[in-house]
Amino acid sequence: MASKIAFRTIEGRSFGYLLLLAVLGALLVLGLGSAWFMEHNGHHVTGMNNQIVWGMPHVFAVFLVVAASGALNVASIASVFGKTAYKPLSRLSGLLALTLLTGGLGVLVLDLGHPDRLIVAMTTYNFKSIFAWNIYLYNGFMVIVGVYLWFQMERRMQRYASAIGWVAFIWRLILTTGTGSIFGFLVAREAYDAAVMAPLFIAMSFSFGLAIFLLVMMASCAWTGRPLGDKLLARMGKLLAVFIAAVLYFTAAQHLTNLYAAEHAGIERFILVDGGIITALFWWGQVILGGLVPLALLFLPMTAGTRGGTILASLLVTLGGLAQVYVIIIGGQAFPLVLFPGMEVASGFGDGAVAQYSASWYEIGLGIGGVAFALLAVALAVRVLPFLPATLADSAVDPHHTKPEPKGAVPAGA
Amino acid sequence: MNGSGFDFNRRRFLGAAAAAAGVTLAPGVTLYGVGQAQARGLDEPASGEVRWGMLIDINQCTTDCTECVSACATENGLTGHGRPATDAQWIRKVSVRDPKNGVEKSLPVMCQHCAEPPCVDVCPTGASFRRADGIVLVDKHICIGCRYCMMACPYKARSFVHEDLTDQKPHAPRGKGTVESCTFCVHRVDAGGKPACVEACGATGHGAMTFGDLNDPDSEISRRVAQYATGQIRADLGVDPGVRYQNL
Numbered sequence: 001m002a003s004k005i006a007f008r009t010i011e012g013r014s015f016g017y018l019l020l021l022a023v024l025g026a027l028l029v030l031g032l033g034s035a036w037f038m039e040h041n042g043h044h045v046t047g048m049n050n051q052i053v054w055g056m057p058h059v060f061a062v063f064l065v066v067a068a069s070g071a072l073n074v075a076s077i078a079s080v081f082g083k084t085a086y087k088p089l090s091r092l093s094g095l096l097a098l099t100l101l102t103g104g105l106g107v108l109v110l111d112l113g114h115p116d117r118l119i120v121a122m123t124t125y126n127f128k129s130i131f132a133w134n135i136y137l138y139n140g141f142m143v144i145v146g147v148y149l150w151f152q153m154e155r156r157m158q159r160y161a162s163a164i165g166w167v168a169f170i171w172r173l174i175l176t177t178g179t180g181s182i183f184g185f186l187v188a189r190e191a192y193d194a195a196v197m198a199p200l201f202i203a204m205s206f207s208f209g210l211a212i213f214l215l216v217m218m219a220s221c222a223w224t225g226r227p228l229g230d231k232l233l234a235r236m237g238k239l240l241a242v243f244i245a246a247v248l249y250f251t252a253a254q255h256l257t258n259l260y261a262a263e264h265a266g267i268e269r270f271i272l273v274d275g276g277i278i279t280a281l282f283w284w285g286q287v288i289l290g291g292l293v294p295l296a297l298l299f300l301p302m303t304a305g306t307r308g309g310t311i312l313a314s315l316l317v318t319l320g321g322l323a324q325v326y327v328i329i330i331g332g333q334a335f336p337l338v339l340f341p342g343m344e345v346a347s348g349f350g351d352g353a354v355a356q357y358s359a360s361w362y363e364i365g366l367g368i369g370g371v372a373f374a375l376l377a378v379a380l381a382v383r384v385l386p387f388l389p390a391t392l393a394d395s396a397v398d399p400h401h402t403k404p405e406p407k408g409a410v411p412a413g414a
Numbered sequence: 415m416n417g418s419g420f421d422f423n424r425r426r427f428l429g430a431a432a433a434a435a436g437v438t439l440a441p442g443v444t445l446y447g448v449g450q451a452q453a454r455g456l457d458e459p460a461s462g463e464v465r466w467g468m469l470i471d472i473n474q475c476t477t478d479c480t481e482c483v484s485a486c487a488t489e490n491g492l493t494g495h496g497r498p499a500t501d502a503q504w505i506r507k508v509s510v511r512d513p514k515n516g517v518e519k520s521l522p523v524m525c526q527h528c529a530e531p532p533c534v535d536v537c538p539t540g541a542s543f544r545r546a547d548g549i550v551l552v553d554k555h556i557c558i559g560c561r562y563c564m565m566a567c568p569y570k571a572r573s574f575v576h577e578d579l580t581d582q583k584p585h586a587p588r589g590k591g592t593v594e595s596c597t598f599c600v601h602r603v604d605a606g607g608k609p610a611c612v613e614a615c616g617a618t619g620h621g622a623m624t625f626g627d628l629n630d631p632d633s634e635i636s637r638r639v640a641q642y643a644t645g646q647i648r649a650d651l652g653v654d655p656g657v658r659y660q661n662l
Binding site for chain 2: 039041042043044049050051053054112113114117118120121124125126128129130131132135182185186187188189333337338339340342343344345346347348349350351
């Protein structure tokens with residue numbers, strides 16, 4: 001039977017831990033340095049231009065923001081859907097959601113033409129803008145998840161944790177709807193302007209968020225000597241597989257709908273057939289390596305439930321997710337705006353031509369800095385506050401757990 | 415003692431600064447205020463009764479002429495750095511060819527000053543705004559440089575300032591890290607004039623561009639819009655551009 005969960009801070013004195021902090025810290029400094037260089041010289045030093053106005057920083061930022069809301073799902077499964085096996089993971093889930101969101105927003109803000117005007121963005125609003133709404137949604141998310149964590153950690157407030165868990169769950173669905181709608185509300189771009197962007201982004205958040213959570217959880221357990229139950233891992237792997245399938249489903253719905261309409265034939269041909277790197281990233285990065293291969297790893301008996309299979313599947317989902325966001329953001333802009341349907345168009349400003357984009361190292365550095373911040377914050381937080389459960393052994397977390405069959409025994413009903 | 419001395423000095427300093435500012439600014443204010451019969455006063459808000467617009471007759475626009483583009487760059491101080499991908503371009507010539515009959519036309523495209531501008535809708539801070547008289551502008555003081563307006567603009571009319579600026583024109587302030595686009599030469603329009611591109615096009619003898627008040631039935635632009643078939647680029651989007659094209 002599951003006993004009361006004990007949470008403990010990590011010791012944090014090992015060489016490995018200090019090395020982890022040093023590496024992540026160095027990457028964070030690299031990101032900040034990149035941002036400073038971009039701001040100091042102006043954005044002409046990046047690969048972004050007047051055709052590709054959002055580049056690699058936005059790929060990382062959107063990926064992190066989307067993954068942040070998904071990372072909170074693990075806590076929601078416990079508090080909203082009542083699965084007690086997930087309860088020991090709630091604190092780490094909330095923590096990761098906060099740090100991923102902060103990392104993503106940090107990248108977004110540091111890429112602005114005027115990061116110094118953050119206070120303007122926080123005080124001057126145009127409420128017709130989904131961007132302005134998102135500022136409220138992001139700030140609200142931080143407050144709600146912060147309170148959620150506090151209620152979980154403070155004994156006197158624990159009876160309210162389930163209620164705030166519901167609020168957090170609903171808020172995160174609205175938040176990802178807002179992120180998807182940044183693209184869904186762009187009426188003039190062929191690649192966007194679709195209601196499916198919101199549910200697609202929600203499915204993406206479930207998948208990317210859980211993949212990153214699994215990687216962080218497995219690393220935490222392995223590096224701190226905490227037991228991690230096979231059943232729990234297998235269960236979470238199956239859940240990840242369902243989320244991957246959901247992303248593939250919404251992706252198929254998005255492209256099939258577009259393919260049906262003759263006016264979208266151009267953009268679909270670009271993404272699916274002759275878009276060069278975009279097409280390669282779509283099929284190889286997003287669909288095959290980021291979708292079908294991890295699905296196979298999580299379902300095939302040889303790899304399903306194994307540590308190696310789960311780690312590889314989660315890594316592939318993460319990289320495939322970055323590829324997917326790249327295809328959405330860069331691919332959507334690279335395809336020329338259609339000003340004169342049916343006509344051949346040319347100008348000295350890129351009209352009628354596919355825009356070229358090659359990310360600079362500064363942009364990649366800034367993006368990696370955001371990821372490093374998220375992970376560094378987790379590494380420090382688990383050192384100072386009890387976010388990690390003392391054990392994740394099946395016997396400790398699963399109320400229905402029975403002792404494992406001895407090796408070689410034939411399961412009942414086989 | 416010290417405190418009162420400080421106050422006295424501060425008062426004296428502020429007084430001197432105010433006087434200096436007055437001496438510096440007053441002549442400029444006077445210059446602007448005199449001799450502009452149709453001009454809008456600086457303290458007078460833009461009128462909602464006016465809808466500034468432009469009509470471009472494509473048949474009068476020749477393929478090799480880029481006078482409007484040069485005039486815009488000169489008027490607004492848009493000096494390039496030899497980097498076409500990141501240099502600002504407020505107006506560009508686009509060649510449009512019908513693949514069915516091979517007929518090719520050339521036309522200038524700039525901010526279309528929409529009645530329902532998507533750039534204004536998406537701007538998080540309200541830096542992108544539409545004046546009551548229909549001119550769409552960017553408030554450089556509250557633009558945070560997020561470029562969402564550039565994503566939203568159906569006409570690719572906006573540019574981001576990618577690097578440091580030198581030799582700015584006082585009437586067309588710009589800012590590194592902010593977004594900008596055609597202002598219909600608002601400084602000229604407010605002073606009773608017309609945009610630099612329209613003037614330059616007239617000087618070449620082509621006379622392809624007409625600027626005026628679309629709400630005034632007696633204006634030349636309104637009379638021509640009433641008389642000839644004209645259209646808007648991507649009229650299907652329903653954003654009602656203030657720039658119309660004849661023989662499109």
